[in-house]
Amino acid sequence: MKLGIIFGGNSYEHEISIVSAISLKKILFNLDIFIFLDTDRTLYLIPKDKMKAKTFSSGEYKKEKIVTLSNSKLLVGGGLFKPKEIQADIYINGIHGQDGEDGTFSSVLDFYNLNYIGPRVQASVVSYDKHLTKLYAKEMGVKTLDYVVIKKGEDISNIKLPFDYPVIIKPTTLGSSIGVNIVESANDLEYGLDIAYEFGNSVIIEPFIDGVKEYNLAGFRANDYYFSMVEEPQKAKFLDFEKKYMDFARTEQVFKAQISQDLEQKLKDNFINIYNTIFDGSLIRCDFFVVDDEVYLNEINPIPGSMANYLFEDFSMAIDLLTNYLPMQNRIDIKYQYIDAIHSAKGK
Amino acid sequence: MKLGIIFGGNSYEHEISIVSAISLKKILFNLDIFIFLDTDRTLYLIPKDKMKAKTFSSGEYKKEKIVTLSNSKLLVGGGLFKPKEIQADIYINGIHGQDGEDGTFSSVLDFYNLNYIGPRVQASVVSYDKHLTKLYAKEMGVKTLDYVVIKKGEDISNIKLPFDYPVIIKPTTLGSSIGVNIVESANDLEYGLDIAYEFGNSVIIEPFIDGVKEYNLAGFRANDYYFSMVEEPQKAKFLDFEKKYMDFARTEQVFKAQISQDLEQKLKDNFINIYNTIFDGSLIRCDFFVVDDEVYLNEINPIPGSMANYLFEDFSMAIDLLTNYLPMQNRIDIKYQYIDAIHSAKGK
Numbered sequence: 141m142k143l144g145i146i147f148g149g150n151s152y153e154h155e156i157s158i159v160s161a162i163s164l165k166k167i168l169f170n171l172d173i174f175i176f177l178d179t180d181r182t183l184y185l186i187p188k189d190k191m192k193a194k195t196f197s198s199g200e201y202k203k204e205k206i207v208t209l210s211n212s213k214l215l216v217g218g219g220l221f222k223p224k225e226i227q228a229d230i231y232i233n234g235i236h237g238q239d240g241e242d243g244t245f246s247s248v249l250d251f252y253n254l255n256y257i258g259p260r261v262q263a264s265v266v267s268y269d270k271h272l273t274k275l276y277a278k279e280m281g282v283k284t285l286d287y288v289v290i291k292k293g294e295d296i297s298n299i300k301l302p303f304d305y306p307v308i309i310k311p312t313t314l315g316s317s318i319g320v321n322i323v324e325s326a327n328d329l330e331y332g333l334d335i336a337y338e339f340g341n342s343v344i345i346e347p348f349i350d351g352v353k354e355y356n357l358a359g360f361r362a363n364d365y366y367f368s369m370v371e372e373p374q375k376a377k378f379l380d381f382e383k384k385y386m387d388f389a390r391t392e393q394v395f396k397a398q399i400s401q402d403l404e405q406k407l408k409d410n411f412i413n414i415y416n417t418i419f420d421g422s423l424i425r426c427d428f429f430v431v432d433d434e435v436y437l438n439e440i441n442p443i444p445g446s447m448a449n450y451l452f453e454d455f456s457m458a459i460d461l462l463t464n465y466l467p468m469q470n471r472i473d474i475k476y477q478y479i480d481a482i483h484s485a486k487g488k
Numbered sequence: 489m490k491l492g493i494i495f496g497g498n499s500y501e502h503e504i505s506i507v508s509a510i511s512l513k514k515i516l517f518n519l520d521i522f523i524f525l526d527t528d529r530t531l532y533l534i535p536k537d538k539m540k541a542k543t544f545s546s547g548e549y550k551k552e553k554i555v556t557l558s559n560s561k562l563l564v565g566g567g568l569f570k571p572k573e574i575q576a577d578i579y580i581n582g583i584h585g586q587d588g589e590d591g592t593f594s595s596v597l598d599f600y601n602l603n604y605i606g607p608r609v610q611a612s613v614v615s616y617d618k619h620l621t622k623l624y625a626k627e628m629g630v631k632t633l634d635y636v637v638i639k640k641g642e643d644i645s646n647i648k649l650p651f652d653y654p655v656i657i658k659p660t661t662l663g664s665s666i667g668v669n670i671v672e673s674a675n676d677l678e679y680g681l682d683i684a685y686e687f688g689n690s691v692i693i694e695p696f697i698d699g700v701k702e703y704n705l706a707g708f709r710a711n712d713y714y715f716s717m718v719e720e721p722q723k724a725k726f727l728d729f730e731k732k733y734m735d736f737a738r739t740e741q742v743f744k745a746q747i748s749q750d751l752e753q754k755l756k757d758n759f760i761n762i763y764n765t766i767f768d769g770s771l772i773r774c775d776f777f778v779v780d781d782e783v784y785l786n787e788i789n790p791i792p793g794s795m796a797n798y799l800f801e802d803f804s805m806a807i808d809l810l811t812n813y814l815p816m817q818n819r820i821d822i823k824y825q826y827i828d829a830i831h832s833a834k835g836k
Contacts (some may be wrong), residue, residue: 275627473525
């Protein structure tokens with residue numbers, strides 16, 4: 141089984157995606173094909189030995205061969221010569237944030253009938269939009285923190301939050317802590333909103349619980365559920381972009397969180413409720429808070445940095461299992477019976 | 489402004505989409521480019537004079553030129569000759585149901601930077617999945633009927649519905665009444681579920697209110713909201729697929745529903761709450777129920793049959809207005825500052 145990865149994208153997390161793909165090169169031995177999506181949506185085939193950050197930051201990637209999407213295959217070259225088919229059986233959607241996690245690239249892969257590891261369009265939209273994540277989680281019986289959604293331009297002069305300060309403000313649709321900030325009092329709310337509005341027209345405000353216990357759990361479904369170990373992430377006041385960014389390059393295993401079996405089971409149960417069936421085909425990481433022994437979903441990462449490989453004891457085996465459980469598209473056989481029926485009715 | 493339409497798709501509503509595109513040809517004089525998406529995802533350029541149902545049901549369309557998607561343009565031809573660019577300024581996403589309304593084709597159009605009329609990926613997913621529609625509507629302050637979601641394989645032997653029979657069973661993710669059926673008593677529930685399961689692994693059950701008042705309202709946002717007239721659809725017990733199908737070919741105007749100004753305003757207010765900003769770029773039709781003077785959302789059609797043209801007094805003008813208010817994609821300028829920072833830190 142030969143794997144390919146598509147990474148980059150028109151996203152604030154473009155660089156994260158590059159670092160993440162480089163990390164995966166080191167740990168997945170059957171990962172052989174590297175396809176870079178430029179911000180202007182051109183795809184390039186990057187030779188394995190050029191999978192270094194500098195290839196991208198220097199713009200050298202532009203010398204590489206352009207890849208085009210075609211039905212059930214990716215093609216490279218062309219011009220005077222017949223284009224050559226790229227030989228990967230399954231592609232990892234390794235584009236983070238916009239383009240990759242918002243459903244765009246999943247749809248493109250589905251449209252071209254390519255086999256891929258990654259969230260499908262519905263799962264992408266549900267996890268990309270933090271507001272929809274809240275609605276979905278609640279429906280699935282998973283708690284989340286209280287929240288308020290505010291749109292750019294809304295009058296906030298008389299706003300009364302249903303929880304106390306400090307609060308944390310996040311753009312509704314970005315990952316990796318971009319635009320996220322903590323506001324200590326009502327006086328600073330407007331300023332905090334402005335920071336978040338730079339990255340979107342809608343923000344979500346939640347109570348900020350200093351020192352809250354945080355646990356990350358990755359996993360996927362392949363007949364049964366397959367889980368990573370639970371990690372208690374190290375943190376500053378909160379993980380800002382740069383700290384999270386460094387995190388994306390991780391390939392070393394972490395230490396297992398010291399938690400009771402009971403709590404571990406609770407985290408797994410919540411994970412299963414979230415994963416449900418809509419995340420089929422993807423390895424996701426759920427980040428949870430634990431407050432007074434209750435589990436709350438913080439966020440769903442449907443394409444976690446470097447696929448959260450460092451949380452798995454045998455990551456290659458995990459990927460093997462997952463590749464055998466990718467959802468198939470529903471192909472529809474059109475018989476034109478309605479059009480024919482109308483023609484008959486019209487006597488034509 | 490030259491318009492194109494892309495229609496067909498790998499969808500149970502494939503034929504509906506064809507009929508709908510043919511109707512639009514008759515009423516939109518600047519609609520000149522017709523692109524057919526086969527169920528195997530090949531695109532064909534259909535000459536205007538061949539825009540007849542028979543071209544598709546006979547398979548004759550396969551003789552037409554193949555279209556390929558490219559950055560910011562559609563290309564036709566190629567081989568020995570340089571491919572020619574297709575000259576449309578804006579494309580209508582005219583693919584109904586799967587492929588078109590589930591977010592797939594919206595994403596493809598976004599990916600290739602094509603200007604289009606139609607729901608964006610998030611709006612598509614929210615309206616395509618009836619369960620998500622319920623959650624979204626509630627959050628936006630719009631009532632919907634009570635419901636229960638059941639998944640294939642779930643044990644229903646002890647199920648207690650929180651409402652009385654008769655009930656209506658719908659596949660969670662299809663439009664146009666496909667797989668929908670009414671169940672009169674608990675004895676017939678299993679059979680009704682089986683019908684719906686043929687079209688998906690998840691169904692939604694709602695109370696069926698015989699003779700409920702139903703009103704359809706189409707519209708869009710272009711600075712201000714622009715509404716169609718309110719229609720009270722004629723109906724049999726419920727609109728089955730064939731009746732709805734015929735409906736997709738409509739180009740004649742309907743009579744305005746005889747309702748109070750107060751109710752009309754209520755419908756519009758609910759429409760605005762649903763449309764919000766996520767449906768920007770699309771002309772949608774909301775189908776409402778009215779029970780005891782309360783408005784309930786039945787469903788959102790983000791790509792209504794023949795664009796609900798028959799509900800507008802001046803449909804061409806409506807489309808003109810909308811084309812000036814299409815959302816732009818957020819283009820991101822990557823400076824490689826994080827990658828550069830890591831390199832500096834490493835002393836490379």
